[in-house]
Amino acid sequence: MPEQFAREAYPILSELLPDIHIVSLTPGQRYKAISTALEQADFLIWTGVEISEQLIAQGPQLKLIQKWGAGVDGIDVSAAGRRGVWVANVQGGNAIAVAEHFFALLLALYKRLCLADSAMRAGQWVQAQLMEQGIWELNGKSLGIVGLGQIGCAIATRAIPFGMQVFYYKRKPLDSEKEREMQVSFLAVTDLVRQVDIVGLAVPLTNETKGMFGMDLLQMMKPSSVLINVSRGAVLKEADLYRALTEGNIAGAGLDVFEPEPPSHENSLLQLPNVVSSPHIAGRTKEAMQFITKQCAMNVLLVSRGETPHHVITTGA
Numbered sequence: 001m002p003e004q005f006a007r008e009a010y011p012i013l014s015e016l017l018p019d020i021h022i023v024s025l026t027p028g029q030r031y032k033a034i035s036t037a038l039e040q041a042d043f044l045i046w047t048g049v050e051i052s053e054q055l056i057a058q059g060p061q062l063k064l065i066q067k068w069g070a071g072v073d074g075i076d077v078s079a080a081g082r083r084g085v086w087v088a089n090v091q092g093g094n095a096i097a098v099a100e101h102f103f104a105l106l107l108a109l110y111k112r113l114c115l116a117d118s119a120m121r122a123g124q125w126v127q128a129q130l131m132e133q134g135i136w137e138l139n140g141k142s143l144g145i146v147g148l149g150q151i152g153c154a155i156a157t158r159a160i161p162f163g164m165q166v167f168y169y170k171r172k173p174l175d176s177e178k179e180r181e182m183q184v185s186f187l188a189v190t191d192l193v194r195q196v197d198i199v200g201l202a203v204p205l206t207n208e209t210k211g212m213f214g215m216d217l218l219q220m221m222k223p224s225s226v227l228i229n230v231s232r233g234a235v236l237k238e239a240d241l242y243r244a245l246t247e248g249n250i251a252g253a254g255l256d257v258f259e260p261e262p263p264s265h266e267n268s269l270l271q272l273p274n275v276v277s278s279p280h281i282a283g284r285t286k287e288a289m290q291f292i293t294k295q296c297a298m299n300v301l302l303v304s305r306g307e308t309p310h311h312v313i314t315t316g317a
Contacts, residue, residue: 012290013045016297020304031055038062043303045296046075053079064088064303066296069283071232072313073205081314088299088309092150093292094283099154101282102200102230103162105254108276109226110136115273139163144196146189146213147203147231148174155200156184167192193220198228205232213237218244226252230282233259242268245275256282 013022023037025046038044038059044051047068053076056062065080067089080087108114112130119126143159145152148168156166166184173179173186193199199221203209213227214237221227227250229236238259244250252274258267261280269275299309 012293013297016294017300020300034058043300045300051075051080056080056083056085059085064299064309066299066309067313068292068296069094071204073232073234075313077314086303086309086315087313088311089313090292090295091311093295094285094288095150095154097285097288098151098202098230098282099158100285101256101278102155102202102228102254103158105228105230105256105276105278106138106198106226109228109252109254109274110138114276141165141197142167142195143198143200144168144187144192145184145200145202146170146192147201147209148184149202149204151230152200152202153182155202156182167196189217190220193217194222197222197225199225201227201229201231201235203231203235205234210234211237213240215240215243219249221250223248223251225250226254228254230256233257233261233263238267238269242272245269245272252276256280 010022010024020043023041025034025037035055035058038055040061041059042061043064043066044059044062045066045068051065051074056065056076056079062083062085064086065075065088067075067087070089070091070093072087072089075087077087112133112135116126116130138159140163142165143156145155145166145168148156148170152168152170156168159166160183166182167187168174168184169187169189169192174182174184179185187195201213203212209231211234213229213235218227218240221244227236227241233255236259241253245253253269254276255269256278257280258277263270270277295310299311302309
């Protein structure tokens with residue numbers, strides 16, 4: 001896992017798994033170092049580099065690949081299954097964290113906080129200019145969430161107290177009773193992007209969702225609307241988003257994820273004043289990291305006892 005996560009997770013894992021020898025690895029290490037460690041490994045807890053069939057083959061006694069988080073894109077799940085290796089993730093561990101970050105990005109756009117802060121630090125009082133550009137309220141705005149899993153639901157729940165009207169799109173709509181309970185309404189994705197003030201992307205990265213948001217959908221959005229992406233960078237076609245932002249198809253974007261990561265410092269989106277960005281930290285709160293790490297440790301314990309881990313993606317031997 002990335003170095004900063006390893007520093008946070010290692011003490012928790014060491015405490016919960018005192019009888020298991022733990023080797024800390026990071027994506028920055030050479031492939032040979034990672035594959036050498038896997039030669040003796042029974043369990044792999046990971047987030048970061050791609051877990052390919054070639055890498056899985058380096059672990060002849062591997063029993064479990066545990067994703068540190070929810071998305072399993074980047075793990076060759078089929079290859080693991082063929083080798084009798086469990087693949088599991090942690091579901092919902094960072095839903096609250098990501099939902100809160102969603103609104104941090106949205107409010108930063110609506111209140112023009114990044115522009116205001118940088119101007120203040122430069123000794124500039126830009127009150128009139130920012131008011132002329134437009135400072136907005138969330139109250140009364142419509143939010144369309146693409147993907148209503150645990151993160152999407154957490155976003156919807158927090159939108160209601162702001163006085164927002166919430167729409168959603170997912171492959172299998174909720175039943176009417178659940179919609180009434182959550183105060184959300186289903187719309188086809190093309191209708192959703194045409195009608196709402198804010199489009200939020202909260203879908204997992206799959207073959208179906210990869211590149212789903214391109215110019216065909218972006219040009220349907222209202223010129224005053226904004227887009228927030230807290231899913232995966234590859235869900236969104238960045239070149240199309242840049243074009244939509246610079247040609248006035250949409251008013252702004254908040255991005256926590258990019259493709260690839262980290263993005264190049266020359267990434268054109270990062271040069272735009274109507275883009276607010278963060279380095280894929282939406283789900284990285286202290287609370288979420290502790291919860292996810294404990295769930296990973298629990299799955300290691302279960303498999304070490306010959307039991308089935310929680311949140312299985314593919315079945316082990």
